[in-house]
Amino acid sequence: MKHQHPTHPEPTDAQARRARPVVVCYPTETLPQLDLAASAARREGAELLQRLSVPPRSAACIDVPAGHFARIVSVEGPQVGDLNIWNSHNIAERFYSGKTRALHGTHVGTGDSLWSSFPFMRPLAHITCDTLDWYGYDADGGSVHDVIGTRCDPYTGRLLSGSDYHYCCHSNLTRAVAEHFDLPPEEAERHVHDVLNVFMLTGFTRDTHQYFMKASPVRPGDFLELEAQIDITLGLSACPGGDCGAEHSSDTAQCHPLVIEIYAPKTLTGFTPAPPNPYGR
Numbered sequence: 001m002k003h004q005h006p007t008h009p010e011p012t013d014a015q016a017r018r019a020r021p022v023v024v025c026y027p028t029e030t031l032p033q034l035d036l037a038a039s040a041a042r043r044e045g046a047e048l049l050q051r052l053s054v055p056p057r058s059a060a061c062i063d064v065p066a067g068h069f070a071r072i073v074s075v076e077g078p079q080v081g082d083l084n085i086w087n088s089h090n091i092a093e094r095f096y097s098g099k100t101r102a103l104h105g106t107h108v109g110t111g112d113s114l115w116s117s118f119p120f121m122r123p124l125a126h127i128t129c130d131t132l133d134w135y136g137y138d139a140d141g142g143s144v145h146d147v148i149g150t151r152c153d154p155y156t157g158r159l160l161s162g163s164d165y166h167y168c169c170h171s172n173l174t175r176a177v178a179e180h181f182d183l184p185p186e187e188a189e190r191h192v193h194d195v196l197n198v199f200m201l202t203g204f205t206r207d208t209h210q211y212f213m214k215a216s217p218v219r220p221g222d223f224l225e226l227e228a229q230i231d232i233t234l235g236l237s238a239c240p241g242g243d244c245g246a247e248h249s250s251d252t253a254q255c256h257p258l259v260i261e262i263y264a265p266k267t268l269t270g271f272t273p274a275p276p277n278p279y280g281r
Ligand SMILES: [Zn+2]
Pocket: 082, 151, 152, 168, 169, 170, 237, 238, 239, 240, 241, 248
């Protein structure tokens, strides 16, 4: 945070320096444009292959073959999910929330890609439908589906409150990764990474620019739909914060399950798996 009472005086040209124009760091006009109409055509009549329920305060992993659709669905009540994504065949390639944020902004929506880590840097998935797209940004500057948070974790809880809580999304995801990829917990933990906060309502406070949350507007039936661009594995934790309207990292909040549905398109005509970034190194 910036000091409220700076110890250094403003230079005489301070206002002029502050008035310089804003330049978007990574304009996205030159990115390949998603063909959402083609995705919608493939989605039409796709068959429900699998339905996985993620119980509250726990996590699960599920494979999504390239070209298949995954829906993260709210059921029973408002609930936030912390999402990790890996290349199913090489979990060193994983979701890169920081670069996704740099390209698409603090909160993602329909038409955005979820990018993978270096040296691959390709879309792991495209967001093809978001039933909360009506929300936009509210008067507090908040919105849903952020790529600014990390994931709730026991280490920060220990630092801030001295407590040890074992059902943070970090720990839930660690257990799910260990089970899905058959890894010892210590190794599995290293593959857990910063998340897409599905359905979570977040922003930065106007005065101190601190990360804030407020109760998610998600309701049962809402979903976020992804189209896998390579074979991916999703890891989803039903956050112990519930709708994240009050607190997380405890057993206090009312929590609900989340569901992941996997749909197989009738045809993959027109679908090409995403190749790795062609940069030659
Ligand atoms: Zn969480």
